[in-house]
Amino acid sequence: MAWSCFSCTASIPVQPQVNFRPSNQKCLQDVRNMVKSLGIHSIRSSPVDSLKNGNWVKLICGASFEDVVDIRNLSLVYTLAGVNQGIEAAREIVEVGRPWVMISVNDDEDLHFRKAEFDPADCPQDCSRPCEIVCPANAISLEKENPQQAIFGIPVMRGGVLTERCYGCGRCIPVCPYDKISVHTYVRDAAATSELLRRDDIDALEIHTSGRQTLHFKSLWDGLGDAINHLRLVAVSFPDVGDSSISTMNAMYSIMEPGLRCFNLWQLDGRPMSGDIGRGATRESITFAVRLAAASDRPRGFLQLAGGTNAHTVAGLKKHGLFQTKSVSDENFKDGQSTVGSLRPLDASIGGIAYGGYARKVVGRILSSMQSQHELTCIEESPDYLLKALAEALALVGTVKCYEIPS
Ligand code: SF4
Numbered sequence: 001m002a003w004s005c006f007s008c009t010a011s012i013p014v015q016p017q018v019n020f021r022p023s024n025q026k027c028l029q030d031v032r033n034m035v036k037s038l039g040i041h042s043i044r045s046s047p048v049d050s051l052k053n054g055n056w057v058k059l060i061c062g063a064s065f066e067d068v069v070d071i072r073n074l075s076l077v078y079t080l081a082g083v084n085q086g087i088e089a090a091r092e093i094v095e096v097g098r099p100w101v102m103i104s105v106n107d108d109e110d111l112h113f114r115k116a117e118f119d120p121a122d123c124p125q126d127c128s129r130p131c132e133i134v135c136p137a138n139a140i141s142l143e144k145e146n147p148q149q150a151i152f153g154i155p156v157m158r159g160g161v162l163t164e165r166c167y168g169c170g171r172c173i174p175v176c177p178y179d180k181i182s183v184h185t186y187v188r189d190a191a192a193t194s195e196l197l198r199r200d201d202i203d204a205l206e207i208h209t210s211g212r213q214t215l216h217f218k219s220l221w222d223g224l225g226d227a228i229n230h231l232r233l234v235a236v237s238f239p240d241v242g243d244s245s246i247s248t249m250n251a252m253y254s255i256m257e258p259g260l261r262c263f264n265l266w267q268l269d270g271r272p273m274s275g276d277i278g279r280g281a282t283r284e285s286i287t288f289a290v291r292l293a294a295a296s297d298r299p300r301g302f303l304q305l306a307g308g309t310n311a312h313t314v315a316g317l318k319k320h321g322l323f324q325t326k327s328v329s330d331e332n333f334k335d336g337q338s339t340v341g342s343l344r345p346l347d348a349s350i351g352g353i354a355y356g357g358y359a360r361k362v363v364g365r366i367l368s369s370m371q372s373q374h375e376l377t378c379i380e381e382s383p384d385y386l387l388k389a390l391a392e393a394l395a396l397v398g399t400v401k402c403y404e405i406p407s
């Protein structure tokens with residue numbers, strides 16, 4: 001099951017518990033000082049206030065990403081930066097507010113819910129292994145078998161896709177010169193999701209849908225039943241499908257409205273799973289946001305960017321006058337208080353930004369270096385690494401939260 005976290009919300013997979021070693025408390029004073037010097041510990045705005053003010057940030061751990069150690073460390077670092085095992089560990093270091101925890105489901109086949117797979121024994125020995133190089137999640141690990149141990153004297157490739165790290169971006173598929181990689185897609189079970197929501201330790205649900213039809217969406221929504229009442233937020237994540245985007249949103253809202261007792265949010269998935277590729281990846285999500293923010297016939301709900309978001313997203317929103325600006329005369333607010341999550345006429349046009357691949361990349365390279373050099377599991381055991389990771393997280397999140405980061 002996939003989770004994301006922050007006011008914040010985190011998408012974090014539901015995982016078996018891992019016993020982490022206790023942290024070295026006395027070495028964490030530098031981290032406390034850094035967080036306190038930025039005043040982050042004293043910021044007590046709720047996730048809903050963040051959405052209303054346009055400074056909501058969501059960390060997407062990845063709907064299919066299930067490496068519990070990385071998720072825990074990412075959550076810890078981003079919670080300290082203003083974004084569960086990891087969240088609680090962060091709150092033991094510095095008393096920061098608890099972010100919401102969000103899980104992700106899909107109503108049909110979806111890019112975010114798939115895993116790459118191949119049989120390494122089928123790979124030619126002389127392949128230069130471009131799949132391994134291109135994978136942004138270090139989810140492919142291959143090595144040539146020792147010829148002395150080879151069956152029949154012919155060495156084969158060993159290893160393959162580390163399933164728990166693969167988040168389905170698909171970049172390995174076109175680079176394989178021998179067409180050896182396929183994908184396995186899956187759909188989350190509505191009954192299992194309902195059961196999880198009833199445990200009351202999840203704050204928000206993100207539904208990934210194609211934005212092209214509502215049949216599967218209705219079936220999932222009906223399947224979730226009154227478990228929806230346990231949530232504070234329902235997010236619908238969908239790609240830009242052009243002129244039909246608004247009509248599909250309205251159709252989905254009509255399906256949700258009778259059972260919706262919490263806030264709702266539209267996640268505009270501009271260019272899915274691409275934020276780490278480069279500066280221009282954020283363009284689609286901004287274009288999508290500009291169009292929807294101007295649409296007076298869209299249904300109620302906060303708007304939040306995702307898909308291609310990176311360090312350039314805030315600048316793009318500012319250029320279009322959408323960064324933390326208020327929607328004064330929005331038709332969606334014409335009757336003031338909604339029976340659902342009450343939005344006000346002066347709430348931000350864009351509630352916030354979700355960061356996925358880019359957020360994982362900037363902190364992930366520090367986690368990789370820590371794990372390869374020190375074989376540590378918990379990042380707080382190495383305050384130097386934690387400080388470096390926190391600086392990276394703050395450089396990204398701080399632009400939305402408007403922290404004054406010392407240079
Ligand atoms: S789909 Fe993406 S994350 Fe998965 S193995 Fe291929 S490149 Fe890596």
Ligand code: SF4
Binds near residue numbers: 120122124127129181
């Ligand atoms: S690129 Fe294709 S053939 Fe080469 S190692 Fe990767 S999966 Fe195997």
